Amino acid sequence: MPYKISLIGAGNLGWNLAHAMSRHGQHVQQVISRNRAHAQELALQINASFSDRVEELDPSSDVILLCVKDEVISELASRLNLNRQLLAHCSGSTGMDVLSKSSYRYGVFYPVQTFSKQKLRDSMEVPICVEGSGKEAEDELFTLADSISNKVYRINSSQRLHLHLAAVFANNFSNYLYAIARKIADESHLPFEILKPLIMQTAQNVQDSEPLHVQTGPARRHDQKTIQKQLELLQDKPELKALYELISEMIKNEFPR
Amino acid sequence: MPYKISLIGAGNLGWNLAHAMSRHGQHVQQVISRNRAHAQELALQINASFSDRVEELDPSSDVILLCVKDEVISELASRLNLNRQLLAHCSGSTGMDVLSKSSYRYGVFYPVQTFSKQKLRDSMEVPICVEGSGKEAEDELFTLADSISNKVYRINSSQRLHLHLAAVFANNFSNYLYAIARKIADESHLPFEILKPLIMQTAQNVQDSEPLHVQTGPARRHDQKTIQKQLELLQDKPELKALYELISEMIKNEFPR
Numbered sequence: 001m002p003y004k005i006s007l008i009g010a011g012n013l014g015w016n017l018a019h020a021m022s023r024h025g026q027h028v029q030q031v032i033s034r035n036r037a038h039a040q041e042l043a044l045q046i047n048a049s050f051s052d053r054v055e056e057l058d059p060s061s062d063v064i065l066l067c068v069k070d071e072v073i074s075e076l077a078s079r080l081n082l083n084r085q086l087l088a089h090c091s092g093s094t095g096m097d098v099l100s101k102s103s104y105r106y107g108v109f110y111p112v113q114t115f116s117k118q119k120l121r122d123s124m125e126v127p128i129c130v131e132g133s134g135k136e137a138e139d140e141l142f143t144l145a146d147s148i149s150n151k152v153y154r155i156n157s158s159q160r161l162h163l164h165l166a167a168v169f170a171n172n173f174s175n176y177l178y179a180i181a182r183k184i185a186d187e188s189h190l191p192f193e194i195l196k197p198l199i200m201q202t203a204q205n206v207q208d209s210e211p212l213h214v215q216t217g218p219a220r221r222h223d224q225k226t227i228q229k230q231l232e233l234l235q236d237k238p239e240l241k242a243l244y245e246l247i248s249e250m251i252k253n254e255f256p257r
Numbered sequence: 258m259p260y261k262i263s264l265i266g267a268g269n270l271g272w273n274l275a276h277a278m279s280r281h282g283q284h285v286q287q288v289i290s291r292n293r294a295h296a297q298e299l300a301l302q303i304n305a306s307f308s309d310r311v312e313e314l315d316p317s318s319d320v321i322l323l324c325v326k327d328e329v330i331s332e333l334a335s336r337l338n339l340n341r342q343l344l345a346h347c348s349g350s351t352g353m354d355v356l357s358k359s360s361y362r363y364g365v366f367y368p369v370q371t372f373s374k375q376k377l378r379d380s381m382e383v384p385i386c387v388e389g390s391g392k393e394a395e396d397e398l399f400t401l402a403d404s405i406s407n408k409v410y411r412i413n414s415s416q417r418l419h420l421h422l423a424a425v426f427a428n429n430f431s432n433y434l435y436a437i438a439r440k441i442a443d444e445s446h447l448p449f450e451i452l453k454p455l456i457m458q459t460a461q462n463v464q465d466s467e468p469l470h471v472q473t474g475p476a477r478r479h480d481q482k483t484i485q486k487q488l489e490l491l492q493d494k495p496e497l498k499a500l501y502e503l504i505s506e507m508i509k510n511e512f513p514r
Contacts (some may be wrong), residue, residue, distance in 0.1 A: 070483060093475070112451050114458055114473060127451045153451060160477040163452075165487045170438035170452050171459045172474030173504050174431045178460075179468035179511070181427035188419040194369050194384045194410060195420075195427050196464055201371055202428045203435075203460035207453055211436035216371060217429030218350070221264045226327060226350045230422045239507055246429050246503065250496055254436070 003144055006030040006061040008054060008076065010038035012115040013090055014067030020123035020148040022046040030058045046127040054079055061085060063144060065109060070094050086140055092164030095157050096131055107132035107141045110160060111149075112167060131158060180240065186193040212254065219251035260401055263318040265311060265333065267295035269372040270347055271324030277380035277405045280305040287315045311336055318342060320401060322366060327351050334359040343397055349421030352414050353388055364398045367417060368406075369424060371498035384408040386417060437497065449481040469511065476508035 003026050007018050010033035018028050028048050033039035036052035045052035049058070054076060057064065064082065066073055066089040073089050080087065082103035089099060092110050099106035110129040115121060132138025135194060138154065145152040155163065179198060182192045205214045218226035222224040227248055234241040260283050266277050266313050275285050285305050290296035293309035293494035300307035306315070311333060314321065321339065323330055323346040330346050331416065337344065339360035346356060356363035366514060367386040385402040387409060389395025402409040412420065420504040435456060439449045462471045475483040484505055 038275050054458060071480065074277045093486060113455055114462070114471075125454055127454060129451070151450070151454075153448075155447065159445045159447055161486070161490060162441055163447050165490050166438040166447070167453060167455055168443040168474055168487065168501075169434045169441070171455050172472070172476065172508070174434050174459050175463065175468055175472055176458070176504055176511075177426045177431050177434070178463045179472065181423040182463075182468050184419055184423040184426070188414065188416045190416055190420055190423070191410070192407070194386070195423060197382055197384060197408075198370055198428050199431070199460045199463060202431050205371070206432065206435045206439075206456060211432055211439050214371075215429070215432055216435065217425055219429065223328065229350060229418070230425065233422050239503070239510075243500075243503055243507070244425075244498055246496070247433055250500070251429070251433050253496075254433075255412055 002027040003062045004029050004058075004060060005063045005138075006032065006058050007048075007065050007067060008032045008057075008068035010035065010042045010068065011069075012117055013111070013182065014065075014113040015042055015117045016121055017065065017067060017090070017111070017148075018042055018046050018048075018124070019120050020126075021144075024123070024148045026144065026147060029061060032057065053108060059085075063088070063140070065090065074098045086137055087141075088141055092160055092167060096133065097157075100133070105133060106138040107137045108157070109141050109145060110163075112163065114171060123148040124150045127153060129153045129155045129163065131156055131160065180243075215254070217251070217252065219248035220255055222252055222255075222257055259284040260319045260397075261315075261317060262320045263289065263315050264322050264324060265289045265314075266324035267292065267299045268326075270368070271322075272299055272374045273372040273378055273380070274322065274324060274368070275299055275303050275403075276377050278401075281380070281405045283401065283404060284494065285316060288501065289314065301398055316342075320345065320397070321360075322347065327482070329354045343394055343456050349424060354414075356396055357390070362390060362394040362397075364394045365414070366398050367420075368400060369420065371428060380405040381407045384410060386410045386412045386420065386460055388413055388417065437500075440472075446482060450468065472508065472511070474508070476505040477512055479509055479512075479514055 005028045007014050021028050028046055030052045031039045031043040031048050039050040051138040063086045070091045073094055077099050080102045086097050087106045088109040090109050096108050108131045111126050112124045126149050126151045130141040130145050132141050181195055185192050278285050285303055286302040288296045288305050288307045296307040320343045321496050327348045330351055334356050337359045344356050344360040344363045345366040347366050353365050365388045368383050370383045383406050385400050385406045387398040389398050394404045438452055442449050
């Protein structure tokens with residue numbers, strides 16, 4: 001039996017989850033978004049009803065998924081008054097208990113991936129971490145996640161906070177390093193194209209190997225001459241220079257001579 | 258007409274270049290390495306002669322490629338006494354002119370990629386940057402690079418230094434962020450597997466989009482509450498905390514409110 005689902009939020013995450021669930025046999029029967037046009041567009045694509053008011057939540061839904069920004073989860077939850085329905089948010093950095101006053105059964109459904117509306121993802125490859133207020137709630141969230149992904153994990157709120165922190169380093173901060181690389185290339189009139197295969201390969205290498213085992217570069221080999229030359233190139237960019245020095249020190253400490 | 262090539266150095270880079278050139282119709286006729294066993298193993302694979310002494314360099318070679326560590330290029334070059342032969346090193350962070358006393362024709366042949374002996378790369382996708390001491394030398398290096406890669410660029414020594422710096426951010430430092438993410442995951446008994454698809458997707462996103470356009474995360478949206486929570490998780494790790502604060506500040510400055 002498919003779950004009947006109401007999905008609140010029609011941003012990148014909600015968009016991808018709605019499509020993934022519809023494609024894999026779940027019944028997303030309602031899309032709710034503050035932005036009525038977004039709710040309508042998504043609802044039409046997956047043959048659901050739509051609304052721009054949470055007060056119009058379909059009472060027949062089994063599961064309500066909050067696919068909204070972290071900062072509004074708590075306020076939104078406080079406007080819901082559920083009973084037997086399973087309520088879950090999708091945030092890596094929000095505790096489960098912000099939902100405890102809104103329903104008897106609640107939990108977290110956290111997909112560890114970045115999404116965009118432009119390219120819908122193959123959800124089977126997206127790891128999903130679930131946690132439930134009780135065994136039954138967690139089992140249901142597991143079953144729902146398992147229907148759209150091959151990689152479902154049960155993790156608790158403390159683990160999830162750390163996982164989200166790890167994801168900030170692996171995703172947000174890595175992306176910013178790419179932005180820095182792009183700026184350095186631009187300033188020397190070098191096409192960013194030159195660096196793209198290297199960026200892909202760097203990510204590829206840690207799919208099969210330990211990151212520290214494939215660490216290379218001037219800091220890894222304590223090559224002070226190259227480090228000094230590179231710091232000179234950064235001498236009128238104090239923040240970048242500080243970042244270069246800090247990461248290089250950390251890498252050197254990781255590999256004592 | 259294929260170039261007759263002597264390749265000095267049988268590490269990851271030399272190994273990949275030797276195979277790529279042989280496969281694409283060049284004639285790598287000699288492999289020289291301090292490590293005689295490595296020279297022999299590679300030479301056998303590509304049907305070349307081998308030696309462990311640069312003094313035994315084959316005088317009939319058209320091109321001599323130095324695929325050795327940065328710190329030994331200069332010393333090695335000083336032991337060569339060439340004439341019409343084209344001498345090139347493969348280093349991103351070494352000036353061209355360290356070769357000026359060793360030959361009348363010299364230059365740089367810099368592949369922008371990481372290599373391993375275990376997995377030989379499809380060289381056509383590897384960007385190669387060339388620079389020559391004169392137009393003729395540069396044209397020859399371009400022709401040679403063009404025979405094994407679809408992406409050949411003429412860049413000067415100053416550009417190359419900046420490119421190498423950009424590569425350190427995009428490759429070495431990104432890899433170290435993956436290592437940090439792995440450690441954080443390990444400490445909470447979370448499998449690193451959960452983060453691998455996210456790492457691939459982050460690299461994939463900048464293949465088609467500007468890194469700054471796809472920047473996400475707490476710092477991007479000035480979400481101080483999440484930033485504070487994450488800093489608390491790092492309170493007994495002062496270096497990591499400093500790194501988190503520095504990158505977060507830089508990202509926030511990039512996107513003023």
